[in-house]
Amino acid sequence: MKNFKQYIAVSLIFIGYTVIAQQDPQFTQYTINPLAVNSAYAGTRGHATIIGLHRTQWLGIDGAPRTQTLSIDTPIGNRVGLGFSAINDEIGPSEETYLDLNFSYTVPLDENYKLSFGLKGGLRLFNLDFNKGRIQNDGDAAFQQGVDNKIFPTIGAGLFLHSKRKYVGLAAPNFLKVDHFDDSITSFGEVAVERLHLFLIGGWVFPVSQKTLFKPAFLIKHVNGSPISVDVSANFLFFEKLRLGASYRWDDSISGLVGFQISPNLLVSYAYDYTTTELRRYNSGTHELTLRFEIFKNRILKSPRFF
Numbered sequence: 001m002k003n004f005k006q007y008i009a010v011s012l013i014f015i016g017y018t019v020i021a022q023q024d025p026q027f028t029q030y031t032i033n034p035l036a037v038n039s040a041y042a043g044t045r046g047h048a049t050i051i052g053l054h055r056t057q058w059l060g061i062d063g064a065p066r067t068q069t070l071s072i073d074t075p076i077g078n079r080v081g082l083g084f085s086a087i088n089d090e091i092g093p094s095e096e097t098y099l100d101l102n103f104s105y106t107v108p109l110d111e112n113y114k115l116s117f118g119l120k121g122g123l124r125l126f127n128l129d130f131n132k133g134r135i136q137n138d139g140d141a142a143f144q145q146g147v148d149n150k151i152f153p154t155i156g157a158g159l160f161l162h163s164k165r166k167y168v169g170l171a172a173p174n175f176l177k178v179d180h181f182d183d184s185i186t187s188f189g190e191v192a193v194e195r196l197h198l199f200l201i202g203g204w205v206f207p208v209s210q211k212t213l214f215k216p217a218f219l220i221k222h223v224n225g226s227p228i229s230v231d232v233s234a235n236f237l238f239f240e241k242l243r244l245g246a247s248y249r250w251d252d253s254i255s256g257l258v259g260f261q262i263s264p265n266l267l268v269s270y271a272y273d274y275t276t277t278e279l280r281r282y283n284s285g286t287h288e289l290t291l292r293f294e295i296f297k298n299r300i301l302k303s304p305r306f307f
Helices: 002-021 141-145 278-282
Strands: 048-056 066-076 080-091 094-108 114-129 147-162 166-172 197-204 206-209 212-223 229-238 242-249 253-261 266-275 286-295
Touching: 094 147, 229 253, 242 266, 266 278
Parallel strands: none
Antiparallel strands: 048 066, 048 286, 066 080, 080 094, 094 114, 114 147, 147 166, 166 197, 197 212, 206 212, 212 229, 229 242, 242 253, 253 266, 266 286
C-alpha cells in the first residue's frame, strides 16, 4: 500500500510538472543568484561572478526534480553587464536544459539608486523519454512515441532597481509560447504549453550592529493559469563570514539556510527544505548547495554586498 501511494504521488508530480504546468525550476537560495530569474542583474555586483548550484528535491522519491545551474556574469565598463547561464532540470521522464545569454544596461537615477534594464536570449533543449521509470504503455499515443526531443528559442527581459542596501526587480524569462508535444498527441497536445512566467524579487539590507546585517527578502512568481507562488526569507550575516537564515514558500515548504564566506572570493551556502504538504509523507526533504566565486580586479572587496 505504501508503494502504491508513493507511485500515485509521483505520478501526480510528473503530470503537474512535465505536462500541465511546465513550471520553470525553483530555487530556495534565490537571493544569492538573482541572475537565475532576472537578466537585468548581470554585472551589477561590479565584478565577475561565477555561481554553481545543485538541488535535489524531495529526496527519497524516484524521479523527483534534480536541478543544476551554472552562471557567469561580469560588468563591461560602468553601465553594461554580460552574463551566461545554464540550467539542467530533470523531472521524472523529462529533462530540460536552458542556455541563455544575458545583457544589462544600467542608468544612474540619483546618488543612491540605479535602474538596470535586462535582455536575455537563448535555447531550451527538451527531452521526454517515456521509456524511463515504470510507466506502463496503455496505448496512449504519447507513451507509444517513446522519446521526444525538441529545441525552443527563448527571449526574456527584466528590470532591476537597486542601491547599496535595497533592490527590487521584475522579470519575464521567456515571452515565447511553445508546445512541448506535437499536436497529433491529443492527450497532452493542448495542455503541455510553455507559459509566461513573471518574477518579482526584492530585498532590504540593514545593519543590526557593527558586525551583523539583516536581510528580509521575497520572491513572487506568477504563471498564467497557476496559483501565485510566494517565497519570503530572512537572513543574517555575522562578521561578514557566517550566514544564517530561514525561508517559507507559501503552502509548500519551510527552509533553513546556512552559508560561510570561506574567503573574500568564495562563498559556500546550503539550504534544506522541509515539505509542508501531504507529499512530506513520501520524502525526506530537499537539499540545495550553492558555490559562488567572485573575481575582484583589485583583489579587495571595497563594500561587501549582501545580495
